[in-house]
Amino acid sequence: MNDLAQTFSKTEDLDDRVSIRRPLKLLTVVVQTSTELQMGTLLDLSESGMLLEVSSPLQAGSAVTVDLPESGLTRATAVWASGNYAGCQFDEPLSRKTISASLLRAEPGSTVSGELVNQWDLDTGAAQEPEIEKLSPRARIGILLGSSAFLWALIAAPLIGHLAL
Structure with missing residues (x-):
């Protein structure tokens, strides 16, 4: 030591x-x-x-x-x-x-x-800089596409409900 x-x-x-x-x-x-x-x-x-x-x-x-x-x-x-x-x-x-x-x-x-x-x-x-674990490009794209689909679903749901009446 x-x-x-x-x-x-x-x-x-x-x-x-x-x-x-x-x-x-x-x-x-x-x-x-x-x-x-x-x-x-x-x-x-x-x-x-x-x-x-x-x-x-x-x-x-x-x-x-x-x-x-x-x-x-x-x-x-x-x-x-x-x-x-x-x-x-x-x-x-x-x-x-x-x-x-x-x-x-x-x-x-x-x-x-x-x-x-x-x-x-x-x-x-x-x-020493703390180590930050980064997501892979594939995981980033998956999160981006999933978030986009979810937001579009939120926007489209009221419109579809309104058209059905």
């Missing part, structure tokens, strides 16, 4: 997260210590935590501070770290106002609306 999987199994069960994670891509300033600043990118955000990509690796357990819209400098702790990625838990839960402001300031097209995406490709930092 790799280090990342061990860290997850020790610290949190991904299926039992406390709050909904919202994928986004938002540049932010990350403060590791009082003297070390670096740029980072938020890759997902929830009331209780975030997935952060940084230019120099963080250590699990290290304290970080990020600059978030509407709330300013916000303290968190790296719960797990793998390369330049870290899953962090906020010391205090975020407000909905902060989450909304962050989503609004995220890069266009980086948020996923209507879908909850919990799986990330840690190599690219991108959300």
Whole structure:
């Protein structure tokens, strides 16, 4: 088992997260210590935590501070770290106002609306697209023809009844 999987199994069960994670891509300033600043990118955000990509690796357990819209400098702790990625838990839960402001300031097209995406490709930092099963062309044509026949029957029934009188 790799280090990342061990860290997850020790610290949190991904299926039992406390709050909904919202994928986004938002540049932010990350403060590791009082003297070390670096740029980072938020890759997902929830009331209780975030997935952060940084230019120099963080250590699990290290304290970080990020600059978030509407709330300013916000303290968190790296719960797990793998390369330049870290899953962090906020010391205090975020407000909905902060989450909304962050989503609004995220890069266009980086948020996923209507879908909850919990799986990330840690190599690219991108959300994996949910698989959608598509109907075959034959099934689509069958549905289209069946729907058309049904609608024409609804239209024709009153006319046939009226002509029969």
